[in-house]
Amino acid sequence: MYIIEQTRMISSGAAQAATAANPRNFREHRTHDLAPRGNTLAMSTTALIALTGVVTAGAIWLIVLAARLTRRPRNRPAPSADLVDQALEMKALGQIQEAVFLVRGETGMSHRAASRFVRRL
Incomplete structure (x- = not known):
């Protein structure tokens, strides 16, 4: 999981700055899902993809529902x-x-x- 802000890590006794874009320090950037960090929110890439998928699926479902409701004929009997x-x-x-x-x-x-x-x- 990536942390968006820069963090300071201690590796073999020396302090170094690392960002989430640096793949070799990936393990040091792992944190719990949706754990708040100050003003930022750490979120895993898979969780972000899943959330985007759920929101997109919900939007598509609402569009399909609206289209079906506008095309549905009213089931009223014809006047005899x-x-x-x-x-x-x-x-x-x-x-x-x-x-x-x-x-x-x-x-x-x-x-x-x-x-x-x-x-x-």
């Missing part, structure tokens, strides 16, 4: 011929609100959609 005939009769008698409520009850449409349907008959 009898329903259309009844709604037309009610509309002819001036009972528009009753026709809207009939269409809503039979199809599960919203009030707005049922009103639009009755107006267009």
Whole structure:
């Protein structure tokens, strides 16, 4: 695991500065996963790769879910011929609100959609 900041190590009695980019001092730079070091956070390369993978997979999953939800057809039954005939009769008698409520009850449409349907008959 790499530590991002420079550290001082004692090797064979002499003090030397080493960085995480120096591969020969790799063992001296190992530390515990996610162990805080002052203002920096030591994290292994594999943990960083795994975290990036998890975040990327989550983002892709959300995009796919959003695409599926926008393409999913609504499972509402089509208005039957009898329903259309009844709604037309009610509309002819001036009972528009009753026709809207009939269409809503039979199809599960919203009030707005049922009103639009009755107006267009």
